Amino acid sequence: MDKNTSEIMDQVITIITTFGIDVVGAIAILIVGWIAAGWAQNVTERALSNSKRIDMTLQKFFGSIVRYTIVIFTVLAVLQQFGVQTTSFLAVLGAAGLAIGLALQGTLSNVAAGVMLMIFRPFGIDDFIECGGLGGTVVSLGLFTTELKTPDGVFIVAPNSQLWGGALTNYSRNPTRRVKITLGIDYGDSIDLAIDTAKEVVANEELVISDPEPQYVVGEMADSSVNIYVLVWVKTADYWTVFFNLNKNLKEACDEAGITIPYPQRSIHIETRDLPK
Numbered sequence: 001m002d003k004n005t006s007e008i009m010d011q012v013i014t015i016i017t018t019f020g021i022d023v024v025g026a027i028a029i030l031i032v033g034w035i036a037a038g039w040a041q042n043v044t045e046r047a048l049s050n051s052k053r054i055d056m057t058l059q060k061f062f063g064s065i066v067r068y069t070i071v072i073f074t075v076l077a078v079l080q081q082f083g084v085q086t087t088s089f090l091a092v093l094g095a096a097g098l099a100i101g102l103a104l105q106g107t108l109s110n111v112a113a114g115v116m117l118m119i120f121r122p123f124g125i126d127d128f129i130e131c132g133g134l135g136g137t138v139v140s141l142g143l144f145t146t147e148l149k150t151p152d153g154v155f156i157v158a159p160n161s162q163l164w165g166g167a168l169t170n171y172s173r174n175p176t177r178r179v180k181i182t183l184g185i186d187y188g189d190s191i192d193l194a195i196d197t198a199k200e201v202v203a204n205e206e207l208v209i210s211d212p213e214p215q216y217v218v219g220e221m222a223d224s225s226v227n228i229y230v231l232v233w234v235k236t237a238d239y240w241t242v243f244f245n246l247n248k249n250l251k252e253a254c255d256e257a258g259i260t261i262p263y264p265q266r267s268i269h270i271e272t273r274d275l276p277k
Contacts, residue, residue, distance in 0.1 A: 026078045033074025041067035054118065061115070061143060107144065113164035114143040127172040132162045176209065177236050181246050184225030186260040191218060191226060197257045198230050201249045207238040224264045 045063040048054045118141065123129045127138050129148075136148030136156055146163055148156040171177070185194045195216045202214050212233050219229035230250070234242045254261055 029077050030074060033070060033077065037067045037070040037074070040070055110144045110160045113160035114141070114146075116164055117141060117146070117160055122168055123170045123173070127170055129163075129168060129170050129172075131168040132158075132166045134158050134162075171239075172236055175236060176233050177239050179232050179234055179239060179242050179246065181230040181232075181243070181250065182219070183228040183230055183250055183254070184222065184261055185228065185254070186262045187226060189226075189259050191228065193257060194228055194254070194259050197253050197259060198228065198250060201246065201253050202230065202232055205232075205242060205245055205249070207234055207242050207245075208232045209234060225262050 041063040044066045045059045048059040048062060117123075123138055123141075125138050125140065129135065129138060134148065134156055136150040136154075139147040139149050139155075141147075143160070145157050145159055148158060150156065183194060183198060185191070198216055199214075202208055208214065209232075214233075215229070215231040217229050217231070218226060220227040230246065232242065232246070251261070
């Protein structure tokens with residue numbers, strides 16, 4: 001019994017002597033690497049938070065990349081401490097990463113597009129945009145999808161790759177927009193009277209801004225009417241309010257001034273000819 005106990009103790013001492021230093025070193029590397037990973041993540045997020053162009057989601061994303069990169073290198077260092085050949089491990093990890101990347105290439109393209117959208121910021125939350133046949137107010141922007149809400153309350157989830165990969169129209173980006181109203185009058189009516197009437201209506205609209213000045217031009221000699229373009233500038237948030245108000249008030253003012261807004265019509269001339277017998 002004493003002999004067996006002595007042999008066991010000798011084996012334990014041998015193992016501790018052989019691997020003890022490696023175990024202690026591996027634990028030390030693991031602790032230092034874990035602390036460094038958390039510290040690097042916090043530093044990265046704080047540094048990115050100083051930029052107004054980088055979204056909070058993107059700050060967290062880059063912070064996580066830095067953290068897990070350090071954790072991966074820490075694990076490799078621990079394995080190497082025990083004599084594990086990390087070269088073959090890296091080869092297997094690379095092959096697995098390639099396979100996963102090929103399987104999720106559509107998802108990864110959305111992530112890449114989401115990162116680009118967050119960096120370049122072609123639109124923000126509450127902006128009204130149109131892209132790829134979709135249109136609505138931006139509710140949220142994530143790494144994979146963007147959520148939109150249409151004017152009639154319909155919820156839309158759009159892949160980021162669709163928004164980044166095509167031409168995008170942002171109606172809310174600029175502080176001011178131009179409202180264009182087409183006022184069609186009869187060919188027999190006075191153009192000057194119609195323009196004076198339009199000027200009076202615009203002057204009474206408080207939401208129209210004075211710089212740039214409103215414009216009143218004869219834009220088209222149409223089939224049934226002379227079309228006068230009333231061009232005014234407003235704050236972007238007031239666009240639809242001014243558009244609806246001017247349409248209503250111009251119609252009422254033209255009625256009071258005796259200006260006719262004609263219905264679409266065509267003049268047909270019929271010629272009669274004697275047919276040969």
